[in-house]
Amino acid sequence: MSQEIKQIVRIGDTDLEGMKPVAYALTKIRGIGISTAYAICRYLGINPTLRLGQLDEDSVRKLDWAVRNLHQFAPGWFVNRPRDPESGKNLHLIGADLVFYAKRDVDLMKKLRSWKGIRHNLGLKVRGQRTRTTGRLGMTVGVTKGKTQAGGGGGK
Structure with a gap:
């Protein structure tokens, strides 16, 4: 069958x-x-x-x-939102709820002016990554070195 x-x-x-x-x-x-x-x-x-x-x-x-x-x-360590700040319960969010709660958490950090909130507000890296060479926006493609000081060895 x-x-x-x-x-x-x-x-x-x-x-x-x-x-x-x-x-x-x-x-x-x-x-x-x-x-x-x-x-x-x-x-x-x-x-x-x-x-x-x-x-x-x-x-x-x-x-x-x-x-x-x-x-x-599921145990508390398995869910994606353990100890929810509002209810204190372990939640596992799916779909649109997950996106909504993540955006709401970022907005709260911005409102509280925490370090992560300030980084989010400025559009910079949040989790401690380096920013000297990565995460650039706009037309910057490469960086040219300036003139070297004494003893640069530049000939004619």
């Missing part, structure tokens, strides 16, 4: 390819990486190498629930 494979499956407000294996299809959801996808499959007892389009509606519903509520069964 050949089972019909769905081409597109909607999980976590994201359209996923039905021809891909479950674990790799789940990684297309923003906030879900390969380790998280395998953990979700292991928790639900779903074969991660099975094609996503071959799953029945009940399994797809379970996957959708698990993706949205990962913080309920």
Whole structure:
């Protein structure tokens, strides 16, 4: 008996390819990486190498629930927003929520005028990278050396 494979499956407000294996299809959801996808499959007892389009509606519903509520069964160190500053709970954000919270965190840093907020405001590197040669904007392509001082050795 050949089972019909769905081409597109909607999980976590994201359209996923039905021809891909479950674990790799789940990684297309923003906030879900390969380790998280395998953990979700292991928790639900779903074969991660099975094609996503071959799953029945009940399994797809379970996957959708698990993706949205990962913080309920995953340990605190596994989620992407542990100890949320507002609620104090461990959260795992996906999709548009992840983008929204990241932007809100940056805006808070800017408002508080923290060091990272000031760097964000100026459009400079935030995490301690060097800025002498990288991260330049505009037309600057190369840097020419100025005249050397005494003993430069420049001939006619």
